[in-house]
Amino acid sequence: MHTHGPRTLPSSRPFASSTAGAHDHRQPPPRYLQSQQQSLSQYAGGRTPKRQMPSREPEEILIAVMGATGAGKSTFINLLSDSDLAVGEGLKSCTTRVETANTFELYGKLITLVDTPGFDDTTVSDTDILKMIAVYLSSTYETGRKLSGIIYMHRISDFRVGGVSRRNFSMFRKLCGDETLRNVALVTNMWSEVTPQRGAAREAELRTDPLLFAPVINGGATLLRHDGTLAGAQAVLAHVARNTPRTLAIQRELVDEHKDIADTAAGVELDRELAALRAAHVAQLAEIQREMEAALAEKDEQTRAELGAVRGELLANIAQIEGDRDRLSREFAVEKARADERVAKIQEDLELEKAARAERQLEISRLTDEMANSRTLSAREREDMQRQLVDLRKQRSRGGFFGKIGRAIDSFFGF
Structure with missing residues (x-):
């Protein structure tokens, strides 16, 4: 990732669609975008972005972007910040660590977006993902900085919300806690991949289903749309950036309450998921063992060999799960200490600056x-x-x- 100084967003027409024709500007915007336009207008104070940095030091804002693999987090961040974070194709993850984008300026504020891997990464375990997110959030919090907002991205193009998406959202809720839901924006994207009618129906389901977004929205979170344009992304960001920074549950538990990471709400949730996954593998292993015995009785060596390979994979998966459960606390402590050293050096440099x-x-x-x-x-x-x-x-x-x-x-x- 290349980095450079803050970018000042140049658009003087924050709601002009990048695909609209010359005749479209006379048409009223969709109802969902009208409210997001109002948020951006209020945030901007009716002004267009300034091209020059103000003489005073701008307020710094940190916003985390979370969601399942393939939800479009990196694409959304790159669009706003002019960064080049790796973007995956399909459901293959390219975000394998917590990564900060280029800091940019919007309406006199310096904004940094944080890209996070989903808890369904194709190359990194959920244990490592929780560890990375926890190190970043606790280290920034210890310096007195808090998140101004959290954006949770969800594909409106998903035919249904499966177990993977539910697990991601469950971990997201445990990381944030109910006290910070007013700072959460649930952002649906990929609207170009569905018809307006189908997208609206799925949005209504997300909003009202007690197993999906309904409890979070009732707790103060906002459901927004991102239409894929810079204007739409700015409107989402404007809604989040005006929030009062709040302490996340994981930050309070690790820093204020001095809990072991395994004893935090997110750690307990992860352990529950790992235990359930292990139990499922053990059940599969028992079934495979019965099938192998049947194949042996029938002298079906080919089937027995194939089942043996599957059995080996299940045993390896069980061993990995047990290892993940054991190493979370130990490795978090080591990597948190490394982060503390770097943060202390940064603090010294900032004092000199x-x-x-x-x-x-x-x-x-x-x-x-x-x-x-x-x-x-x-x-x-x-x-x-x-x-x-x-x-x-x-x-x-x-x-x-x-x-x-x-x-x-x-x-x-x-x-």
Whole structure:
């Protein structure tokens, strides 16, 4: 992933569709987008994005993006932040670690989006995913920073919500806790893959089903649509970015209550899932054993060999599950200690940057006063002083705290 300074979003028409024709601008937007437009208008204060960075230090905002593999998290983040996070094809995951996008500016605020792998990753175990997310969230929280919002993405194109999606959503709820649901946006995407009628029907089911989104929406979460355009993504972000930052359940449990990660709500949920998966494998193993005995009695060596291979895979899976359950606490402690060292170094660097900014501000004030009060300065002297002022103002810290800490932490998760 390449990184650079904050990007200022250039659009002066935040709701212009990238695919709309010249005649479309006279038509009223869909009802769902009208409310999202209102959110963006209120967030922006009726102003268009500024092209220049403001003179004061912008407020920094951290927003996590979660959801199942293939839900479009990385694509959504890349669209907003001009990043190049890897994007998978189909249901194959490319996000194998917690990863921060390029910090960008929207309406005078520096925003960093955090991409997280789903709890159904094709290459990384759920144990490792929980460990990574917990390290990132607890490390940022210990420095006094909180998430302003969480975006949970869901494919409206899914024919039904299966067990994998339910497991992802269950883990998501345990990570967040009910106290932070007002900061949650449930975002449906991939609307181009369904008819409006079918999409609306699925949206209504998600909204009202007590086993799906209904409890979270009743707790304060908002259900939004993303139409795939930059304007639509900005509207979603505007709704989330105006929230008051809150402490997630996993942060409170690990940092404030000093719980072992296995004893957190997310850890308990993961252990329950692993236990259920192990039990299912054990039941399959017993069935395979009976079939192998029958094949042996019938002297069917080919079937017996095939069943033996399946039996070997099941035994390997059971061993992995047992290993995952045992290593969660141990490996979390080790990697959290590594993260703490990096965060401490970042904090030191930020203090040095703060002192340097104060010195630059004093020099800016001195030059500004001298230019305003001196009547003997020549044109060349004024031009030189003006150039110094421009250079000093350009030397502000770029990227923000969240971008720095995110790249420092996610760099040592290599899977």
